[in-house]
Amino acid sequence: METHFFITGTSRGIGRALAERLVKNPYYHVVGIARHAAFQHSRYTHVIADLTEVDQLPTLANKIFTERASAKRLVLINNAGTLGEIGYVGEISEAQLIASFRVNMIAPALLCSLFIRHYKHLLIPKTIINVSSGAGKTPYDGWAAYCAAKAGLDMFSRCIQIEQDIREFGFRIFSVAPGVVDTQMQQEIRRANTEGFSRIERFRLLKENRELSTPEEVAEKFIHLLDNEDQYPEVILDLRNI
Numbered sequence: 001m002e003t004h005f006f007i008t009g010t011s012r013g014i015g016r017a018l019a020e021r022l023v024k025n026p027y028y029h030v031v032g033i034a035r036h037a038a039f040q041h042s043r044y045t046h047v048i049a050d051l052t053e054v055d056q057l058p059t060l061a062n063k064i065f066t067e068r069a070s071a072k073r074l075v076l077i078n079n080a081g082t083l084g085e086i087g088y089v090g091e092i093s094e095a096q097l098i099a100s101f102r103v104n105m106i107a108p109a110l111l112c113s114l115f116i117r118h119y120k121h122l123l124i125p126k127t128i129i130n131v132s133s134g135a136g137k138t139p140y141d142g143w144a145a146y147c148a149a150k151a152g153l154d155m156f157s158r159c160i161q162i163e164q165d166i167r168e169f170g171f172r173i174f175s176v177a178p179g180v181v182d183t184q185m186q187q188e189i190r191r192a193n194t195e196g197f198s199r200i201e202r203f204r205l206l207k208e209n210r211e212l213s214t215p216e217e218v219a220e221k222f223i224h225l226l227d228n229e230d231q232y233p234e235v236i237l238d239l240r241n242i
């Protein structure tokens with residue numbers, strides 16, 4: 001089925017593995033968004049954008065959420081995320097808090113809104129996956145803005161699904177924790193200052209004991225979810241259970 005994907009954070013990590021895996025399907029087209037370049041492929045279009053610049057998102061949406069007459073399915077994956085500076089509130093800058101909320105909460109929320117606004121009239125399957133985190137369910141010292149943003153993304157997703165069930169525009173929404181994945185984000189966690197994050201040892205041990213998933217394994221699970229979304233009636237999911 002010809003499917004058009006819009007994925008944020010495709011320059012590395014989970015988003016890149018997912019985009020590279022998706023374009024192997026000859027019916028799939030991917031638009032990726034990040035500040036840095038990604039990879040080249042005939043069915044991959046890269047858009048350079050900084051998701052902290054949330055005022056620019058309606059312009060970005062006009063550019064990417066265009067009429068896609070041949071598409072039989074549309075999928076938005078809000079994957080871009082950042083831990084930002086790890087440290088305690090009152091000790092890290094307020095500018096860092098603002099940047100974290102912009103990338104992890106405001107940008108995905110606005111992209112959900114703009115995706116629905118642009119495509120609600122189309123009578124084809126439409127799916128939104130917000131990439132959340134276990135940190136949206138469990139508090140970690142040093143990650144307050146990140147944890148709060150992911151918790152917000154979970155609740156935002158649950159609310160939109162209720163709205164969609166009432167409006168019958170046909171969007172399915174998921175907010176999905178990917179597990180602990182071997183990406184740059186995990187490198188940043190392991191390099192953190194121990195005074196700004198007391199649970200660092202756990203993450204160092206996970207790496208030492210090779211307990212991290214690879215981005216490619218996670219990409220396969222996202223594809224399984226997309227191929228079998230009727231099997232998953234819940235909005236909030238953990239890929240480790242899939």
Ligand SMILES: NC(=O)c1ccc[n+]([C@@H]2O[C@H](COP(=O)([O-])OP(=O)(O)OC[C@H]3O[C@@H](n4cnc5c(N)ncnc54)[C@H](OP(=O)(O)O)[C@@H]3O)[C@@H](O)[C@H]2O)c1
Pocket residue numbers: 008009010011012013014015033034035036037049050051052078079080081082103131132133134177178179180181182183184185186
């Ligand atoms: N890795 C884990 O263990 C783990 C666990 C739970 C949840 N997650 C979630 O999984 C998602 C992907 O994380 P990852 O581990 O793949 O992280 P990553 O390797 O650090 O990649 C993050 C991606 O987000 C993009 N991004 C960050 N800030 C951006 C900005 N201001 N504007 C545009 N794009 C931006 C980056 O692109 P540019 O730098 O090129 O802009 C990059 O492509 C995130 O939402 C993260 O919270 C990861």
